[in-house]
Amino acid sequence: xxxxxxxxxxxxxxxxxxxxxxxxxxxxxxxxxxxxxxxxxxxxxxxxxxxxxxxxxxxxxxxxxxxxxxxxxxxxxxxxxxxxxxxxxxxxxxxxxxxxxxxxxxxxxxxxxxxxxxxxxxxxxxxxxxxxxxxxxxxxxxxxxxxxxxxxxxxxx
Numbered sequence: 001x002x003x004x005x006x007x008x009x010x011x012x013x014x015x016x017x018x019x020x021x022x023x024x025x026x027x028x029x030x031x032x033x034x035x036x037x038x039x040x041x042x043x044x045x046x047x048x049x050x051x052x053x054x055x056x057x058x059x060x061x062x063x064x065x066x067x068x069x070x071x072x073x074x075x076x077x078x079x080x081x082x083x084x085x086x087x088x089x090x091x092x093x094x095x096x097x098x099x100x101x102x103x104x105x106x107x108x109x110x111x112x113x114x115x116x117x118x119x120x121x122x123x124x125x126x127x128x129x130x131x132x133x134x135x136x137x138x139x140x141x142x143x144x145x146x147x148x149x150x151x152x153x154x155x156x157x
Contacts, residue, residue: 071112073132078140079120080106081128092124098131113152122146 020031033040048055081101084090089104098114101107107114113131118140126146133150141148 073113073115074107074109074111075115075117076101076107076130077117077119078122078137081116081126082120082122082124085124085126092126095127095129097129101130116148 017027018025019027020029022028030040038044038046048057050056081090081096084104084106085092090096090100090106094100098107098110101114102110115132115134116128116130116137117134118136122140122144124146125144126141126148128141128146128148129151130148131150131152133148138148138150
């Protein structure tokens with residue numbers, strides 16, 4: 001096979017329709033835009049406009065509330081911590097702090113703190129010090145013979 005013999009599968013590529021290039025092209029004169037009107041002109045963006053009628057997004061009621069001072073936690077699952085311990089990226093013998101989790105690459109950034117959830121199994125005896133943890137995560141770590149210290153009481157619900 002030579003370079004000039006390479007070709008795509010039949011039907012894989014389709015030529016682009018060139019609009020407004022004369023009557024012989026089949027898409028000449030108005031280029032498939034019809035006659036006059038706003039949509040026949042260029043630079044028109046009327047998404048969501050309903051011709052003066054109140055748009056749907058304004059007719060529907062507003063719902064919900066976003067707390068302006070809410071905390072955003074970096075969430076870590078126990079199974080991932082165990083995986084990193086097995087891979088040697090985390091030292092199970094020393095205390096695992098939030099900084100150690102960031103250093104190992106398990107957490108990108110701490111944000112308002114790290115919160116541990118109980119997804120996955122943990123077999124190593126871990127000593128964890130984090131901002132928050134779920135009750136089931138604390139139980140799972142203690143069941144494996146380790147300890148999980150929560151520094152912020154508000155995050156441990």
